Amino acid sequence: MKLKRKSISYAKWGYVFILPFFLSFFVFSLIPLADTIRYSFYEYYRSGIKEIGPKFIGMENYISLLKSDMIRYAGNTLILWIIGFIPQIVIALLLASWFVDARLKIHGLQFFKVVIYLPNLIMASAFAMLFFTMFSTGGPINSILLSLGWIKTPIDFMGTVFGTRSLVGLMNFLMWFGNTTIMLMAAIMGISPDIFEASELDGCSSIQRFFYVTLPLIRPILAYTLITSIIGGLQMFDVPQILTNGQGTPDRTSMTLIMFLNSHLKSRNYGMAGSLSVYLFIVSGILCFFVYRMTNDNDPDGSKAAEKKNRKKGRR
């Protein structure tokens, strides 16, 4: 018997068990990721069934992207995201503060929580198909409005910039407000009840309580919601793609960045698509950095900042 085995380490088994993940991650994620970045410096696409390239062309893809309408599509993406996000966060805040308010005694709370989350369970593409059919010129919405006598001729919802963008915003709102509500509810429930009690004793109205107690205390979660939603919004694809048949009609005003990427992939233009992905990667990376800073807040109650301020004052 050797006496070398002083303690038994199980740690290595941990590594063995996570090995499959790292292997599959390496093969299916890391290598394609590296390839995407590599090909972004190449001219590489298909013409018919002939492959062109790969030929190294340096930054040319990046430059021609900047010269293209990319910035405009980024603007479209931002607008579409904002149209969906503003109602989403407002309604979610309102619902969350109602749902957790013990004094309101809402009946069937669990039922409502399920209902508002339901739209998120439908596949985005199926949801877009549904809206496409409902809001088409000969669709049910127009038939209802016509038979009610509210309109004389059918409204061409998807023929106008306003209509198309609103529909995309509405869909994103419907799909995500439930999710946000539940996240914000968790955040509000995480606030110590003592604080609410104290504010009530001091004669705080419910509106004051919301703006001066709840809102500041859930700020980190709000920021987290905002940033993750921006990152999700950057990748907005299926809803406008299905609704406009991949064309971003009318006049490419609902063409998002990922739809732009997708139209490059129709010709298997790996070079151009790669450099567009790298741009998106950089923007998402910057946003992730903010999330990281926020979730790893080393000054959660503001005491350090206050101390700093005091010191500054003291020095004066």
Place this chain on the structure above:
Amino acid sequence: MKKKMVSILLTAAIIAGTLAGCGGKTDSASQTTEEGKVINIYCWNNEFRERVEAVYPEVKETSADGTVTTLNDGTEIHWIVNPNQDGVYQQKLDEALLNQADAAADDKIDIFLSETDYVNKYTDADADVAMPLADLGIDPDTDLADQYSFTKVTASDVNGVQRGSTWQCCPGLLVYRRDIAMDVFGTDDPEAVGEKVKDWDTLKATAAELKAKGYYTFASYADTFRLYGNSIDQPWVSPGETVIKVDQKIMNWINDSKEWLDAGYFDKNVKGQWNADWNQAMGSASKVFAFLFPAWGIDFTLSPNWDGGDGAWAVTNPPQEYNWGGSYVHACTGTDNPQHVKEIILAVTADKDNLLKISRDYTDFTNTQSGMQEAAADDKNFSSEFLGGQNAFKYFAPVAENIVIAPLSAYDQGCVELIQNTFGDYLQNQVDFDKAKSNFETAIKERYPEITEIQWPEQ
């Protein structure tokens, strides 16, 4: 120790599972007989299979799920079906073609199909994925002499070498509602109505008549596109060039469509084709007088969308001869079953009796000039139930003989799709003409990165 073994085994199993997709199929002892045991056919629906089953005498049986057809000599046909929508079929086919050289003999593609919209991509002489028919032992001049010549031109490469063959031919007609014709013209006789739609000027006067009674002539501006777009004089892109030349006929389509749409001859609520509104326009509640369809359109599109009884629609001559669609059969370079492939192509696309059988059973307008003339005269066997006993072949045959097929290029599919989409915005007054032009330029360069310039005709 035992535990250790077990856990190593488990881990290995997990890893193996993760990577299972990477391993190639192990080939069972490759046989060195002359013909392979498996014929792989790439296509997008059951159409071709049904026709092979109907006319290829060697067919013994097809499995219940329709994926394998066994021939009398034991050879199996494997049907590899991918939907045409969103270019899925072409993607899968392209992948397979790129791997064709390295594939095991029984995994090689032997036959694949293509549509007129993209046939040119596969008959390209440089790409050389579709075998010249002559290499199979088919002489187009003698074996395919009875085919309509424009189908042979379509399936040929720039050097005039024929690399595919088709059983169908898709001359288009004007299909109209008898009740609307009765209401507006006082007659629903195909000859009389044909007189009213015989050319574009007459049709325009007729359109005004229909408008006065509250009817639309056609559903959408996209309906007339094929008549203009499939008769362009020069290809979208000339061989060897990277410049798109937009044909004057396309500009005519845009201008005429604008005029017609503003005049109310089209239903402005129907935007393009293949959508719910367009399908609804084929229903009995619709105010649309006519559609422009080849044989397949009447069968696969109009008939399923029509909610009334048979005999409500009739066909007559279109304002201009045109062709729309058609599936081409190609022998794939590298096939290990050249003899079977040759037999299948000849049986399905060159045998007059077989083609007439297809016409009778599947109402295809088939690729045999003499046969179709017989069909046109044979009201007993070739009348259509849906058309209330009318013999459509009588109208198809003269159209087919007069078709001048537009010169094709490998870029047709994208050009046709994108010009309709970008100018759709213009026709609906969303953008002005120049903006629509520049949108087309942007979109087409995205689709085909090698395109360097777009030339528009003088207005």
